[in-house]
Amino acid sequence: MSENGFAHxxxxxxxxxxxxxxxxxxxxxxxxxxxRLDVGLTGTHTGCEHGVCGACTVQVNGDVVRxxxxxxxxxxGAEVWTVEGLSDNGSLDALQKAFVERxxxxxxxxxxxxxxxxxxxxxxxxxxxxxxIREHISxxxxxxxxxxxxxxxxxxxxxxxxxxxxxxxxxx
Amino acid sequence: MxxxxxxxxxxxxxxxxxxxxxxxGEDAQILAGxxxxxxxxxxxxxxxxxxxxxxxxxDLAGVTESGDRIxxxxxxxxxxxxRNPLVAEHAPAIAEAAPLIAHPAIQARGTIxxxxxxxxxxxxxxxxVVALDAELVVQGQGGERRIPAADFFLGLYxxxxxPFELLTAIEIPKAGRRRQTVQxxxxxxxxxxxVGIVLAADVQGDTLGAAKxxxxxVGDAPVVAEGAxxxxxxxxxxxxxxxxxxxxxxxxxxxxxxxxxxxxxxxILQRAINALRAQ
Numbered sequence: 001m002s003e004n005g006f007a008h009x010x011x012x013x014x015x016x017x018x019x020x021x022x023x024x025x026x027x028x029x030x031x032x033x034x035x036r037l038d039v040g041l042t043g044t045h046t047g048c049e050h051g052v053c054g055a056c057t058v059q060v061n062g063d064v065v066r067x068x069x070x071x072x073x074x075x076x077g078a079e080v081w082t083v084e085g086l087s088d089n090g091s092l093d094a095l096q097k098a099f100v101e102r103x104x105x106x107x108x109x110x111x112x113x114x115x116x117x118x119x120x121x122x123x124x125x126x127x128x129x130x131x132x133i134r135e136h137i138s139x140x141x142x143x144x145x146x147x148x149x150x151x152x153x154x155x156x157x158x159x160x161x162x163x164x165x166x167x168x169x170x171x172x
Numbered sequence: 173m174x175x176x177x178x179x180x181x182x183x184x185x186x187x188x189x190x191x192x193x194x195x196x197g198e199d200a201q202i203l204a205g206x207x208x209x210x211x212x213x214x215x216x217x218x219x220x221x222x223x224x225x226x227x228x229x230x231d232l233a234g235v236t237e238s239g240d241r242i243x244x245x246x247x248x249x250x251x252x253x254x255r256n257p258l259v260a261e262h263a264p265a266i267a268e269a270a271p272l273i274a275h276p277a278i279q280a281r282g283t284i285x286x287x288x289x290x291x292x293x294x295x296x297x298x299x300x301v302v303a304l305d306a307e308l309v310v311q312g313q314g315g316e317r318r319i320p321a322a323d324f325f326l327g328l329y330x331x332x333x334x335p336f337e338l339l340t341a342i343e344i345p346k347a348g349r350r351r352q353t354v355q356x357x358x359x360x361x362x363x364x365x366x367v368g369i370v371l372a373a374d375v376q377g378d379t380l381g382a383a384k385x386x387x388x389x390v391g392d393a394p395v396v397a398e399g400a401x402x403x404x405x406x407x408x409x410x411x412x413x414x415x416x417x418x419x420x421x422x423x424x425x426x427x428x429x430x431x432x433x434x435x436x437x438x439x440i441l442q443r444a445i446n447a448l449r450a451q
Contacts, residue, residue: 004188006179006196006222027180027223030214049173050211051278063251063280069210070281073180074203074225120276138361139275 012076016041017085025072032056032067034075035082043083043112047141054140057113058082064120083112092119094157104153106144113140118154127158175213179222189226189338190313196222198335203227204247204286207278232285232340235259243309244342246285251276253284263304263344265352265370269296272354274362285339288324291331291393294364296354298325299388302396303370304352306344312337325393350382351375353447355440356389359427365389366427367436371444378407380448385412385441390422390433400441409445413438 013022016039023038030049035041035058047055049068056067059081086092092115098104105111114137121128121136128136133154134147142150179196180203183189193200200222203209212218226232232247235258242262244253253259254270266284273279273287273296287297288308301308301321308319313336321342324332333339356368368388374381383404385397399415422433 004181004184006181006192008177008179010180026177028175028178028213030174030210033174050214051207051274054275054277057277064277065281066207066277068214069207069278071180071203071206071210071223073182074206074227076182117276135361136276139277 010073010076012072014072014075014077015079017081017088023072027071027073029072030056030068031058031060031065031070031072031075031080034072035067035080038072041082041084043087045109045112047109052139052141053110054113054117054137055110057116057140059086059116059120064117081116083115086116086119092116095119095122095154098153098157099150102149102153102156104145104149105142110140110142110144114142114150118150118157121154122158128154130155173214175210176216176219178213178220180225181222182225182227183229185229186232186311186338186340189224189229190311190336192222192224193336193338194313196224200224202289202338204289205249205282206286207274207282208286208290208292226338233283237262240346240348241343242346244284244344246288246339246341247283248285250274250279250282250284254279262346263300263352264347265300265304265354265372266297266344268352268354269300269370272296272356272358272362272365278362284342288342289331289333289339291325291329292364293328293392293394294368294389296356296365296368296370296388299368299370299386299394300354301342301344302394303372303384303386304344304347305384306342308339309341309343310337311340316340318343322396328392330393347372349374351448351451353444353451355444355447357436357440367422367433367440369437369440369444371441371448373404373448375448375451380404380407380445385419387420387437389427390420390437392423395420397441404445409442413441416441 045055047053051066051069058067201220203223203225233245250270260267306321352372356365370386373383383401385401387395397419399419400412403412
């Protein structure tokens with residue numbers, strides 16, 4: 001990161017899934033493209049690229065954010081978790097099992113974003129109602145399932161979680 | 173969907189941000205939450221030679237209390253506004269509006285200052301600050317000045333901010349006994365409103381004292397419904413609904429024609445009155 005002035009290329013260091021990653025990126029590089037193209041983590045998907053579909057949802061410093069509405073340059077010094085890291089550390093275990101169990105995906109394109117958004121909800125509220133689940137995932141589009149199975153799966157994971165140890169997002 | 177090239181700088185404090193802006197020129201843009209700006213740049217609806225990132229400027233975020241007002245830093249994010257106890261107590265309309273804006277991932281990044289400076293006519297916060305008689309604190313090279321919210325929104329995406337002036341804080345008189353509500357009609361939660369309203373008043377029996385009736389989504393800026401407000405102060409709801417015919421002149425847009433919007437404006441005025449009385 002250039003300390004004070006403007007730059008078209010920016011040096012960034014980001015903690016991605018617990019690992020320090022340094023790259024030089026275009027100032028205009030979206031965080032999601034940084035993760036996919038510069039770091040090689042293609043689990044986070046690029047959908048609409050203007051903040052509507054939710055396929056690029058990742059965790060930044062504990063918050064769910066749109067990877068297409070944040071620049072990689074802005075993530076310098078931040079801690080980012082993607083579906084890869086949250087899968088590897090077990091944070092998404094209950095949700096992933098429930099998604100498989102309930103057939104909550106067909107093509108799977110929306111699934112990484114859905115999982116991260118659902119994990120964010122369950123970290124805030126261990127027993128959300130179906131209405132609250134719908135509300136929370138309302139910014140994540142699925143073109144296959146009609147959402148019913150996804151809501152089922154999140155509800156099921158919440159049930160699983162009630163007796164389980166805290167399995168919130170990796171950076172929470 | 174990828175933005176054109178631009179330069180980026182991260183401001184370390186407010187004087188630095190203003191200096192960077194002066195250096196980059198008037199077309200450079202301030203990057204606050206970025207939830208509209210970065211989308212606009214990607215769609216090439218916006219174009220800028222340089223972005224000045226103010227996310228790391230100290231003291232621009234957070235809510236403080238001072239005398240009979242609360243002060244909301246411009247970089248305070250929607251998610252924080254939705255859960256902040258000072259906001260809930262002293263500016264409940266802001267707390268009620270925040271969860272209506274888009275979705276959790278947007279609320280985690282979007283800022284109230286960004287929303288006000290962007291001045292989308294269908295957005296919630298511009299109407300809120302007008303209805304709550306807020307003062308907007310702005311900082312330029314020449315120093316600080318204050319702009320009443322009622323004078324801030326000049327038109328479509330147009331505000332009273334001068335070139336190189338940065339919105340730093342919003343000061344809102346504490347609600348005290350006044351009640352506030354935000355109501356909106358949307359096809360899906362999180363969308364921009366088809367029609368929305370912010371109503372604030374001293375509720376005394378049937379009368380709504382010193383009523384403020386401010387609509388969003390019915391013009392090119394927040395629209396103050398003066399006639400309806402005067403009627404509500406007399407406790408005359410049907411006169412207020414009739415007054416909306418003169419108060420509002422909504423242009424049609426993708427969400428509906430003028431007559432649809434007029435009808436929906438009456439519907440939500442009644443809902444807002446009911447909500448206020450039920451508080």
